[in-house]
Amino acid sequence: MPVLEQNDTQIWRRRTTGQSLVRWFGWLLGVAVFVYCWQFISESTTWFFVWDAPRIANDIWTRATPPKWDYITQLGRPIWDTLNIATLGTIIALCMAVPVAFLAARNTTPSTLFIRPIALLIIVSTRSINSLIWALLLIAIIGPGVFAGVIAIAIRSIGFCAKLLYEAIEEIDHTQVEAITATGASRWQVMAYGIVPQILPAFAGIAVFRWDINIRESTVLGLVGAGGIGLQLSASLNVLAWPQVSLILIVILVAVLISEWVSAKVRGAII
């Protein structure tokens, strides 16, 4: 914060002259890099296809409308599968996430040195791989179908649920735990009385939130053969049956809207 003296008045400027110059030069460099990159991308783009894009999009739109409504009779089962993949996957994930979260939370872990890093590793590794990739791996291991989808969703969700849950555990009011400990309660009783009631709202919130996300994720699992409505979507795309594709997209949209509405209601009821 430079202050200049000029004719007995103190003039304040945000930056010194040197700082201003550095910033100006930084901007110049940024713009130059942008222009260079733009040129690079432009050279490797087939501009004909880009100029053509509106026409093609319009073409697909006319082919896809109106949706083939009577195809809906074949979509009931796949969308039901999708819902089941999401729900079962979430339940399995929660069952695994709870112990992981207790092992990862600083205030409940049995050992900060050995067990906590392992729990954190589980959280990071399951979170960092997309469910589509998990599904591809699992299809190779246990074969295609709904079961692979369920497990893919479950593994992918463990890290997410465990991370949010262990953060909730770390934020509990410690005096309540102290009070229960002071009554002579055992370790498990302290957990059941001192900790669980405090994290229950967070747990319910995380569960419906993840379920909501999993419905979206499970709609695409079929693309790689892991069951659900994505199977129908990829089949329709392969034969260029655009009216079927548009109907499937509508069904997915409705399913997601319903799941969002349910999770909003549940969260509203808890908080």
Place this chain on the structure above:
Amino acid sequence: MLRLQKLTKTYKTGDQALKAIDLEVPKGQVLALIGPSGAGKSTMIRCINRLVEPTSGGVLLDDVDLTKLGSGALRKARREMGMIFQEYALVERLTVMENVLSGRLGYVGFWRSFLRRYPQSDVDEAFRLLDRVGLLHMADKRADELSGGQRQRVGICRALIQNPKLLLVDEPTASLDPKTSRQIMRLITELCQERGLAAIINIHDVALAQMFVPRVVGLRFGEIVYDGLPTGLTPEKLTEIYGEEDWEATIEKVDEDEDVEAAE
């Protein structure tokens, strides 16, 4: 009944919270522990039931040294010591009844407590205690619906249902308004008399302590600097305990959030 022998607590940071405290509390005696913030009052109370592990020294409850107990024996010993907290420390999302019954956790097994199947004698005692503190009609309310004074009474019930010999009371009135503070102090001292309980009451408010207890112990920088009758607390003694500049600490803090009517 309770004897502290050279009880010392040094925190990892190197702060010496307690410096070789020697104190004896006979059966049925209620004493107030006063002293400025950071004098080690809370630490001392927590070292007795080992919520804080003492660094060295002994805590003898009926000639059993609590500092040498294993975890199972420590749990049994903790049942003998009821604890009451400044911010009540009720489990907010459980009902009043569940909170009171949680005082029996040291006596019932995990599944019984988990399924809330407490022995009928415990439930009877819980109702009796709630009736005694005037909260029988609140038994089914959730703890976070109660006012400060009501919560503290639930906290008292939870401590008493343990059927303890000793009450450890950590600033029971610091979050309460003056009137409720008096009611709570009166209730604690009355209940101690009824049941012949000893109590260590950690308290900021010197005037309140003088009003209700027969013995005052003054703590400063982890050392006992006064031990005697409340009438012996002359201004000079208070200066010795709190220091000249800390006089503000003895002035009653009024918590405006608390509602006097609600505590009735």
